[in-house]
Every structure is written in C-alpha cells, then in structure tokens.
Amino acid sequence: MIFFRHLAVRLGNSILLLLAVIVLNFILIHSAPGDPAEVIAGEMGGATIEIIEEIRSRYGLDRPLWTQVVIYVRQIAGGDLGYSYYFNQPVSSLILRRIPPTLLLMIFSLASAAIIGVVLGVISSYAPHSVPSHLITFFSLAGYAAPVFWTGLMLMLLFGRFCPIFPVSGMFDIVAGHHGFAYVWDVLRHLALPSLTLILLNAAQFSRLSRASMLESLSTDYVRTARAKGLNERRVFLVHALRNALMPVVTMAGLQFGPLLGGAVVVETVFNWPGLGRLVFDSILRRDYPVLLGILFISAMMVILANIVTDALYRLIDPRVRGGPK
Amino acid sequence: MTDSLVKNFLTVRDLWVSYPSRAGQDCFTAVKGVGFDIPQRRTMGLVGESGSGKSSTALAVMRLIRASAGSISLGGVELTSLTGRALRAQRPKFQMIFQDPASSLNPRQRAVDILTEPMHLCGLGQKSQRIEMARELLAQVGLSSSSLMLFPHQFSGGQRQRLVIARALATRPELVVADEPVSALDAAVQAQILNLLGSLRDNFGLTVLFISHDLGVVQHACHEVGVMYRGLLIERAPTEKLFSAPAHPYTWALLSASVTDWGLREALKTIFGSGLENGVAADPDQKEKAARKKSLTPNFETTQPVSSTRSITKSIKWAISGCLKESGGQILNPRLSEDGSEGCNFLQCPLAEEKCRTQEPVLTEFEPGHLSRCRLAAEIRRQGQAVLELASSPAFGQMTAAA
C-alpha cells in the first residue's frame, strides 16, 4: 500500500519534471542561431522573400516565443507532437517508427554490459591483486576512456575489412525476408557491432563498481558469520556476498539509461542504425525543431520512467527499504 | 533535606517528544510527560532499557531535537522557546558527551581543531590564546599535549572519549549531558573515565545529566536516579534510597537482570519476575492474556523459564511469605481482569492487580524524596527489602548452594 502511494507521488513529480523539460528545451532550441524558415526554403531549392515569409507564418515561426511555448505545450497535452519541417510527416509517427530499433539497441546493450561487467567484476574480486584482475581493470578502463565514435569506427574497420563476420551498416538486409526467423537472425547480426560499441563503453563502469561492491561485501560481519557456519566458499561468495553487492549495481544500471541514450546517438550515426539517435543527428543539422522537441520529450520520458522502475526494483530487492521496521 | 534551598539548575516539566510518522505508521511518542529537577552541582542519572526514551530526553534537553511539548529551563532561562541566535547564545552553557567516541568525532579534524572550534564559535579568547587553552584542556583530561596534532583514529578508545569530554568542556559549560559516556568502552577503561568525570565535575562545579543502561555505573556516579519505561518516568529517588529498595516492579526487574550473584537473582526473579522487553516478547499476545485471566494461580514467569530449579523457587517464595507475615504483609498476587488502556503501561508486571489495569498511575511522592508511579509502591519496597534480607542470610546461601 505504501509502495503504491510512493509510486503515485513519483509519477506526479515526473509530470512536473517533464513539463519543465519541454519548456526549457523549447526556449533553448529556439534561441539557437539559424532560421528554420530559410533552411526549409533552401531545401526546396531557393525561394523569394515572400515564400520564406509564408513558410514562417505557416509554421507559426513569426509569433513571439512565449506564445509559441504555450501553443506547443497545449499541443503535446493533446497528443500532437507537431509536424516535421523536413519529412513533412507528423512527428509522432516519425518517432514511433524509430523507437523500436533504439530500444532494442539500448536494452540489449545495457543488459549485456551489466551482465558482462558484473561477471568480470566478481571474477576480479575473487583474487583482487592477481594478474587477471589487473587485466580486467586495464581493458575496462580502455573501453571507457576511448571515445564512442572511435570505438565504433575501429570495430567497423576490424569487422568490415579484416574479419567480415558482422555487417557494419544498417539494421537489416533488403534481400532477407521481413518475417520469421531469418529476419530475426538478420537483425541480430546487424545488432552485433553497434551494441558491442556501447557494451565496451559501459561494461567498464559495471565491472569497477561490482568489484568494489563485492570487496566491501566480502569484508562484512555477515560474510564472516557465513564462513563460521561452515558454508563452502562458493555459497558464501555467490549467495551471501553477491546478493548484497548487487544493490548498488542495480541503481547504477538505472542511472546509465540516460547517458546510454546519448551514446546511442553517436553509435546509430556511425553504423547507420535506423533509430532515434540517427533522427536526432539529422534533425539538428536540418534545424527540424518539431522533431527535435518531440525526441527530447520522448527521451526525457523514457529516462524518467527508467529511473522510476529502477527505484521500484531497488525497493523490492532490499527488504530493509521495503517496509518500516517493527 | 535542604534541597529546596539549593537552586534548581535544570528544570524539566512535562516533556513530550514525538517522532514524525514514517510512511504507513503513526508518529511514535518516545517521551511522555517527563519532569525532573537537577539542583546545581548535582548529578542525575536516567536509566532504562533501549527504547525507554532516555536518549530522546537527553537530546530534547540539549535542543538537538524539538520537544513537542513541555518546558526546559536552564538556570532560569526557558530553552524551549528559544531559536536561532538566542539559542546559540545559550549553547556554551550546556554541552553533550556522546556514547560512541569513534563516530562522534570528525575523523578529518585534528585534536586541536576539535577543541578550538567550539571556543571560536562562542567567541572565547583570542586566536592565539585558544591553542594554549586547548593544551590545558588536554592536560585536565589526562592527555599529553603532544596529542594536539593527532587525528581521532590515532587515539585508543579510552583516549578518544577523553577527547570528547575535553571538547564538551571547551566552552566552560555549566550543564553537561552525558549520553552513555562509558558504554562503548572496556570495563577496565570505564573506571578511568568515570573517575575523570567525577573529578572534573567537582573541579568545575558541573551539573550533570547522566544517561545509562548500566545500574552499577549509575549508582557510582549519580546523586539521584530516575527510571524510565516506555517514555514514562516511573520512579525517581536519591541513589541510596533507590538502590536500598526500589518502589516499582520494573525497577526491581532491571536490578535483578544486573545482579551477578545467582542466588540473589533467582530470589528477585521469583518475586518480581523478569518482565523486561528486549529479547523476548514485548507484548504478551492475546492468548496469553486470556489464559492469565482464566487461571487462578498467579503466573510469576513472564518468559519461558530458563532456570530449571523449580524447587528453589518454591522455597524462596515460602521463605519470603514467612518473613512478610511477621511484619504483617503478604506476597502480592496478581489477579488480572479486563485489559484497560488507561491502566499502568507495564503490561508484564507480575504483581498487577485489577485496579492496576483501570486506574491511571500517577507519579506520587509516597515517601519524602522518593517518587513512584506504582500504586503499591510502599508494599513493593517492603517486599523487596524482605527479599534482600533473605538473600544476605546464611540460610539462603546454603539453600542456593544446593542448586
């Protein structure tokens, strides 16, 4: 009961947060240099001043900023995210088409990075000052320090030129069918490199955190009690120490959602993955404000949701947080 | 006694402390209407189990938490209504010593900073003089001046507590509230710190509020003792009177748990039960209450009997009732009836009568200087004295040696 009340409060706060995000984004983007009307006119192949004025009034770009904000918020509340300048489609349908590939990439990468990172961190904590541990630390840090696009390009080079087992571009081949197992397999093959780029970036953080968390867990009193009870080392490690050590990792996984979305922009652009990230990149170049705002709104919503879910998950895992003490 | 002529330095009246509600729970009242006076240069002890509200009382007196009701006045100044700058102006007069020296000192501050910071905050002395004053303080608590530049983790447990005491004295306070100052220390070090506190109290003329769960320590260090149970002050008396024979069953239960002599402990438990909270069954459950209502024989044991020597228990009871008959009394028998919520809150009392459950117990002065919340205070005291007499007799020693 307390759990649901808490959830309701969180949701209420989130709505306020979203509103603030929309308004702020709107103001920021419209303060950027560059006139969308001229860009659109340019795309059309040049235009006279009258046509530019007409474009401007059609898209409402000649009204004062505050009025535009209010109109926009009212629009969103009604579910209409606007109309893309460039694509000449409703923004919502544009975004909706692009969400699944991005979600696929992100969730797959996050989950894999978490699992791989935790496994490496646990192995590293088993023998904290050994050679494998140092190697793991070294490669994690390398993956974290290298810029995302560099990693992506290197992987592309490696697998495109020297070891062509994974396709380096796009999400699927035109020749493959659009249904059935062949399609799924095809998508997975294309998923390999983009997700590998993101995994190399994130696994480092998970492995460092889980290593530190495990080492702390192993030095607690209850682990000493478990050893005193005569339990074998594997049980002590995996059942007693790991369970407690995972809690900060869960929190971090939730927090990583936001940055991962940012990383996805670069990765999708490098690998031509047809997701939101690619759309963001293109829209920025084209000054396609409605699409940009729509994407910002959707991604803010996704990040907030991810954090709520993480928080709820944490409360479920840790019995101390769950209910009040007796 | 000339106590009334001595000015009361700390006066607490009708103090209530509640903690705000956590999600899904009502607010918890830790202290319910506690009141006491401490005359100048005297030490008052507050004893009770964990959760009895003694620490909350101390924190409320120190204005570290807000009391929900009541008045606290220090040397004539009413503290409860002060806030902000006015309160800060009074702060140097009352300081606190905390229980755990390891966590109550800032690990990133050196000893000299720990000592001079309070001086700086209340504007005591010039900057150049403060280090000299810090050095003096260290000498007074028995630390060498070479410890000035050390960090807390470089001291041993006992030394750290000396540093905590020195810091409390840095502002030349008049009232010191000591919240379990020796509980976290080894038995051997406790004696050193208790001696130190005693000599500092005499040298500086301090008034002390001493919180502890250890009755031996309280007996040694305090002039007057108050016993708390679940937020209520249930007994208050000068130390000698209280320890010669308390007048409340709960105080007897506390005593019996602290006595190391087995025979005496068995004797006390037989009559007064071991109705303590921590560890076993805080509230008797419904079934037990119903069972007690039905049974005609008194139920002295409130927990599962740990000792298996029932014959000893019987002999003790027989001997005591013999003693009491001579003086015209008899062993009190509990006869519980309806469970009233206005009654005494000591639910596990082995001596409760019907009236105890329906009448609101009030703290009354049944003997000059000795206050108790129990209706049967005088009886309890007499009964207890009989037990103690019995326990010190040689016949008793023989009886228990046979166990």
Next chain:
Amino acid sequence: MVLAVENLFIHGPSSSGPVAVVESLTLALPAATTLALVGESGCGKTITALSIMGLLPPGFFITSGSVKLGGEELTFLSKTELRQRRGKSMAMIFQEPMTALNPVMTVGRQITEVLLTHRVCPPSQARDKAIALLGQVGLKEPEKRFSSYPHEFSGGMRQRVMCVMAICANPQLIIADEPTTALDATVQAQILELLRELQSQSGAAILLITHNLLAASILADRLTVLYAGSVMETGPTAAVLNSPAHPYTRGLLGSQPRLRLGRDALCGIPPTLAAISGQVPPPGRRPLGCAFFSRCPQALKDCRDNRPHPVSKGPEHQAACFR
C-alpha cells in the same frame, strides 16, 4: 577434553614486520563446562577465538603451538577440513548482532542453511526444526520470526538467533565472542543464562570471550585472564574472584563499579574507583619482561626483564607473577 590449546603463538602484521599478538597461550576446556577468556581490547582474545575456528584474517598466522578439538589437531588440517568442522563441531557467536546477520535473507533461511549444509536433518524437516529452535531460545511466535528479516529484530533477539545458528548442528564447542557487549546491561544476563541453559541441554563446552570479569562470572566455571597476549591468571571462577592472585586481576576487580543493594546501598560509595592507570601496550611494543610491568602497582625490579612463569596458587589455580 573438548578443547586443548597448548603454548599457542599467533603473529600478526605491523608496520615493522610480523609481531607476536598472542604468546604462549594454554587453555583446557572439558565438555559441559565454560571457560571465560577475559581481557581488555587489544589483548588478543578475539584473535585466539578466530584462530581456533580457522578464520584468521589475512596477515595473521599460528606460528607455533597446538590446538586440539576433541583430540584432533586443528593446525594440521587443510582449509576444507577445517571448514567441514566449522558450524558442526565448533560454532561461533559474534559480538555485533546488528551486523552479523545477512540483511537480505530471512532469518529462517539463514538457520536452515546450517542444518542443510551439515546434514543435521532431512531437508523436509529443516523448517520445522528451525522453528522449534527459535521457540526454544525464547522467541515468541517462532513461525513469524522464521520468515522475518534481521532488521525487524531487536539486538537481544538477534543474538538469540545467532545462538540458534550456533547450536543447531550440535557442536562440541561454542565460542561466544563478547556476545553481550553490544547489548543493554539488562539483556546481558538473559543471554548468558540462555547460553547456560543450552549448554546443560547439549553438553557443549563454551569458550566465553569478554572484557567484563563480573559478567563472566554468571556463566563461567573457570576464568583465564589475558593481558597483552599472555595469560596472567587462570583458575576456578570462585577462586579467581575471591582470592585473585595477580595484580592485574585485582586491578580489574577493583575497578568495576559493583551494584550494592539493600543496606549496602546506604553506606557511602567511594568517590573514585580503583582504576588501573595507563593503557594496554599494542603488539610490537610489549616489554621484555612481564607484560603488565609498566602499570603494576606491585612491580619488582625483576619483573621488567624476566617473564614470570605460571605459579600454582591453589587447586587448579595459577598466576604468572613473581609475588
């Protein structure tokens, strides 16, 4: 003899290399008796307990001496063999009940873990046995307690759970490392009596580690007083308390505020306790002669350079003192 420790030396790490933490420790513990190992912080009593259990922290080693459990030499055993005996032949109860239990596991599961690991009973009966044991140590509503988490218990209740975990496989030896130090004075006697009751039911030997001499006397048949890693005095409880033969023991007894009741309470209480001045020397800075020399009110010149050997002061009562 359940536990026989002979001439045990344990070395531990320090900034100047390995130093002796425990020197020449000898203990003998028959079945169904309790020996209290008494000493201040830093005297090596916890390290001794951990060395018997085979749980020495990294950097600490048994350098010489013998530790026999039920006749079997523990120092010759491999890690696996030691682990098999932990929980089954010897069990330990730790000092801080607040942190000694796994916070994310129910109490019941932590108990059945022991039952199942050591095959005390078939898995189908493990739950019932655990619930029965919880009731036996005095916890009400044991079924509810079985599915509760440690944070829902008070300190005294948690320590009772620790007792259950220790006894459920019927060990020969129970080591209780300061089981009551973190608890209220009012609960201390309860827990110690619980241990005595459990001992009388199972016949286990108890090694009680404590810094409080008087509290130890509630439970112990014999006392061994440890100071700075060496044994100062050992003997039957009554003998050591009534006629202490070593100045350190006398100092410990004199320095504890004792509860006076009845007429004793009316006589004045001395303003100061007879405290022992100074502090325990840390390992590595112990004197060549008697460890207590620097704080002893009755020290002789001899005491500084020569270490006293245990001298008999009565039946089964020895003290390491020249006086």
